[in-house]
Amino acid sequence: MNAAPQSASTTATRQEYYGRIKGQNLAPLWERYHGLLTPEPVVKAVPYIWHYDEVRASLLEAAGLITAKEAERRVLMLENPAFDGQCKATETLFSGLQxxxxxxxxxxxxxTPNALRLILEGSGGYTSVNGEKTYMEYGDYVTTPTWSWHDHGHEGTGPVIWQDILDMPLVHALGPIFHEGYPKDQFPAGAPAGDSLRRYGNNLRPVGYENQNVNSPIFHYPYARTRDTMEALAKDSDVDPYFGLKMEFIDPTTGATSLSTISTFMQRLPKGFQTERYQSTEGAIFTCVEGKGRVTIGDGDRKRTFDFRPKDIFVAPCWDAYRIEADEDTYFFVGSDRTVQQKLGLFRERRGNA
Ligand SMILES: [Fe+2]
Incomplete structure (x- = not known):
């Protein structure tokens, strides 16, 4: 229904009124209502891809410009073109290459923001979480959960590069950003290397264990283990038309997501497979760990098609439908804000064109 036409004097009177109440920090909702409560999400983030071979050269250049110690973290941020200068890959997630x-x-x-890293290059790098060290290999998924001490180093040769994903934009929106440095040139002491994976990652837990934390006690999910499981499952599992084979990383002691604010998945698409159209409200970051193919994301003006290869990273924003076509057996690591939306009762999805 169209609004009744306004006379010039009515418009002028209203504008004068709006100008006057602005001085009281008031504004008329009726002028903004339909922009705030849209029938479906109107999302600012756009579909985008970062090709690893293009980004890598710029990242290596940074090694000559600043040390890891000086930088605190030597990271090039993956900024969504819609969020220039805002340190955001999606509405709620930060991502970067370190x-x-x-x-x-x-x-x-x-x-306070939860963080994860996905190892994309090099060997000999390690992460310590609360003093427990773990060495990282290609495709490994490592978490540094909220308010946990973490540091890292590199005992091997050649560059080590990983992708960071943090819930920083979400925590910024909520407010409770806290950051603290450990005493200079000192590092926390903790459990022996690999302790948490041995203790909690083998279908066992210490007797009487109660998780005191919202995040998984495991902070390292080795790709070799995940891949072996996925390959074995792929041999005798039906291929889901929308996901191929998609498994979620969890806290094995509770079944909850591995991080309280970031859902993480490993997704396998067999060679020649094309997913059916899938649309959901999660803002997702896909990283190709193996394989190649193409993805089409969005409709109308937002529609983009990208070719992807190993280590390429693309964003499928909230409510942009997408289809993925695999030219080879393909593995994706996926990080998204799905778990937050599910906890808040906001998550929606639509399969196919229904
Ligand atoms: Fe950090």
């Missing part, structure tokens, strides 16, 4: 060179050590710190 570089560490042989012999470098980054200072220990902690912060």
């Amino acid at each position: 570089l560490i060179m042989p012999g470098e050590v980054a200072p220990a710190h902690r912060h």
